[in-house]
Amino acid sequence: MSTRTYRLEDPDLLRRLMQRTGDGRAVSIRGLAEAADVHHSTIGHLLTGQQERASENLAQAIADRVGVDLAILWIQDGRTARSLRRLVTTA
Known part of the structure; x- marks a missing residue:
């Protein structure tokens, strides 16, 4: 069982993808x-x-249902995500 968590990158994108899966x-x-x-x-x-994060299983299930790859909607929490955010804010 995975304990990784993912952060939803853009709730509006999820909403748009729900309109046409x-x-x-x-x-x-x-x-x-x-x-x-x-x-x-x-x-x-x-x-x-109100909620930004989800378990890997939930993030994958949502991505699967709307028909996109996990990385389209979600960013893995942890060191990699923090490093990417730092790069974006310093660029």
Whole structure:
């Protein structure tokens, strides 16, 4: 079982991807929650920014349902993510 966490890069991007998923159809908050096996409030909190982080399993399930690679929506938390943020802010 993975203990890695991921940070949602852009809630608005997730919202747009939910409007037209990889199969061409929209998915609701409840539909995405069902696919990811979480309560619908978790998806709502991710979309509003109340929650920024998710387990690797949840992040992957969300990416899979909307039809994109994990790295399109999520940044792995940890040293690598902190280093990338430092590079962006100093550039």
